[in-house]
Amino acid sequence: MPKLPRDVFELGRRIGYPNLQEKIRRFLFDQFNPNAEQVGQDVPLDECPDFYGNVFIYRSATARFYAPSDISGVGGMHREIIRSTTSWRKGAPRRDFVLLEHTPEKPGFEGLHVARVFLLLSFNFQDVEYPCAFIQWFSCVGDRPDNDTGMWIIEPDTQYPDTIIHLN
Numbered sequence: 001m002p003k004l005p006r007d008v009f010e011l012g013r014r015i016g017y018p019n020l021q022e023k024i025r026r027f028l029f030d031q032f033n034p035n036a037e038q039v040g041q042d043v044p045l046d047e048c049p050d051f052y053g054n055v056f057i058y059r060s061a062t063a064r065f066y067a068p069s070d071i072s073g074v075g076g077m078h079r080e081i082i083r084s085t086t087s088w089r090k091g092a093p094r095r096d097f098v099l100l101e102h103t104p105e106k107p108g109f110e111g112l113h114v115a116r117v118f119l120l121l122s123f124n125f126q127d128v129e130y131p132c133a134f135i136q137w138f139s140c141v142g143d144r145p146d147n148d149t150g151m152w153i154i155e156p157d158t159q160y161p162d163t164i165i166h167l168n
Contacts (some may be wrong), residue, residue, distance in 0.1 A: 006054035008123075015119065017162070021132070024051045027132065027164040028125060041161060051125060058120040059085045061167060063098075084117040084133075098135070099166075109145075114138040114154050116132070118162065131167040 005011050025048035026040030032049065033040075040048060042070040060083045068076040088094035089126030095116050103111040115135035122131045145152050 004057050006056065008051065008055050011055050011057070017134075020055075021051060023134065023162070023164045024055075024123065025049060027130075031130070031166070041163070045115075049125070051123070053123055053125065055121050055123045058122070059083060061120050061131075082117055082120070082133075084120050087107065097138075098133075109140075109152055114140070115165075120167075121164075126141075133163050133167055134162065134164050136162050 004014055004161045005014045008021045008024065009018075012018045012058055017023070020121075022045060022154050025045060026043075028051060029036075029040035029043060029048040036043075063080045065078055065080075066076050067078050082096045082098060083094050084096060086093050095118055097114060097116050099109075100113040100115060101111065105111065115133075115137050117133050118136050119134035121134060122129055124130070138154040139157040139159075141153040141155055
């Protein structure tokens, strides 16, 4: 993986997202205002905290989760490695997909969001470290799995912009 700059502006330019600093500022708004009526993407940028710090990039993150219905893990515990890298085994980029809980009362896939991890990053702000993922949202095509394959079909979401989310 080529060495990426840590400066937020230079990093944004290098990865093709010159508005990366803006995305971080909007993420910080959400962190400091969890009960706000508006989310960071909807508020004026001047209401978001200023961020001019360094950003640290990672190739992978480990997710640990409990899946009681799957007996393959010890007591239902599982570990998955989520990868996001510009070159996988000296080839094309690898950007893993993740499922994010959205509506826990809905069964299975219906209660989840789908996103592709474009970048795993962390940064410090006011002496707090924020481990994050810069994700690209995907939406389901239709309201049920495909009749032929039994799988859900997804496509890039054009309504919601790419977002930075906390890894916790």
